[in-house]
Amino acid sequence: ELLSAGAAGSSKGPITLQAVDGSQRPAQISLRALKDETEAHMCAVVTDLSGPQAVAAQLRAALAEKELLLREVHHRVKNNLQIVSSLLRLQAENISDERVSAAVHDSQNRIRALALVHEQLYRSESLAHIDIGEYLQNIATSVWRSLSMRGSPIRLVSEVINGISINIDQAIALGLIVTELVSNSVKHAFPTGTAQGTISLRVRQENAVLHVEVADNGIGMPPQINAGGGSLGMQLVHGLCRQIGATLSFGEGPGTTVVIKVPMSKPEA
Ligand SMILES: Nc1ncnc2c1ncn2[C@@H]1O[C@H](COP(=O)(O)OP(=O)(O)OP(=O)(O)O)[C@@H](O)[C@H]1O
Ligand SMILES: [Mg+2]
Known part of the structure; x- marks a missing residue:
């Protein structure tokens, strides 16, 4: 033929x-x-x-297929975490004890932070790195929105440099840290309500160090908490910082300023 x-x-x-x-x-x-x-x-x-050229072409095709599968997995993990988060929200709505309901709500926000990593990954070009500014801004907004009362006067402002890539382990830890810090500012910084309540998120890079700052102009954190005390929230923050080799420091008052400095590991291609 x-x-x-x-x-x-x-x-x-x-x-x-x-x-x-x-x-x-x-x-x-x-x-x-x-x-x-x-x-x-x-x-x-x-x-x-x-021959070698044919092998290279086969490898390229296999790689493209792997990327596609990985994206699909991220998509599914995100969807599943979102289901868990929705289940917790529904459960929180049906709990009459306010403290229990608030605790379930906190868990919902922590899970939402994890879901956002996968959401951002399957949308992004690189599957190994994440635009940390964009990610943390999304998280701060999502937490702030979920915890602020309707018509709450507390504002959220962010000064975020885009295009800073960071590896996924560090991104996940920072996402959880920002979740805790923004939750704390919304929940504790303005107990009497204030017209000028502002929470700010700043993300920037200096040399090979990432600076993440969460601040508010509220009543300030009690000194024993700065020293490493606190309940689950601040303990989680300290533990996660240790895990990614980050340092945590508190800025001058008034209000609360928490600064996290993360040495950025070299991207693995
Ligand atoms: N931004 C803030 N402004 C004022 N007080 C704060 C702030 N952040 C934390 N605190 C104080 O520090 C305490 C400990 O915070 P931590 O996050 O560890 O616990 P929590 O928020 O009470 O509970 P959770 O374990 O759910 O986070 C809070 O109860 C609050 O009194
Ligand atoms: Mg807290």
């Missing part, structure tokens, strides 16, 4: 080559008819598809 099509003009198709040792290799043959006034010839080009 290939031959008669080739004789009529040109043809191309898969064939199998057999080596002297009997092993078989995939190949492709291209045939083209060449005619001059007196004679008809046929030109045949056989390409060994097991």
Whole structure:
């Protein structure tokens, strides 16, 4: 079939080559008819598809497929975490004890922070790094929105440098840290309500150190909490900082300023 099509003009198709040792290799043959006034010839080009170029093409295809699958996994993990988060929200709505309901609500926010990592990853170009400014801003907004009362006068402002890439482990830890710090500012900084209540998030990079700052102009944190006390929330913050090799410090009052400095690990390509 290939031959008669080739004789009529040109043809191309898969064939199998057999080596002297009997092993078989995939190949492709291209045939083209060449005619001059007196004679008809046929030109045949056989390409060994097991050569380095062919292997490279196969690798590229495999890599693209892997990326697609990974994106799909991130999408599903995000959807599943979102379901868990919704379940917790529904549960919180049906609990009459306010303290229990608030605790369930906090868990919902912590899970939402995790879901956001996967959401941002499957949307982004790189599957290994995350734009940390964009991510933390999304988290701060989501926590602030979920905890502020309707018509709450507390504002959230952010000064975030975009385009800073960070690895996923560090991003997840920072997401949880920002969740705790913004929750604290909303819940504790303005007990009497204030018209000028502002929470701010700042993210920037200095040399190879990422600076993340969460501040509010509220009543300030009690000194024993600065010293490392606190309940689950602040303990989580300290533990996560240790985990990613970050340092935590408190700025001058009034209000509360928490500064986290993270040494940025070299991106692994
Ligand atoms: N931004 C803030 N302004 C004023 N007080 C704060 C602030 N952040 C924390 N605090 C005080 O520090 C305490 C400890 O905070 P921590 O986050 O550890 O616990 P929590 O918020 O009470 O409970 P959770 O474990 O749910 O976070 C709070 O109860 C509050 O009194
Ligand atoms: Mg807290």
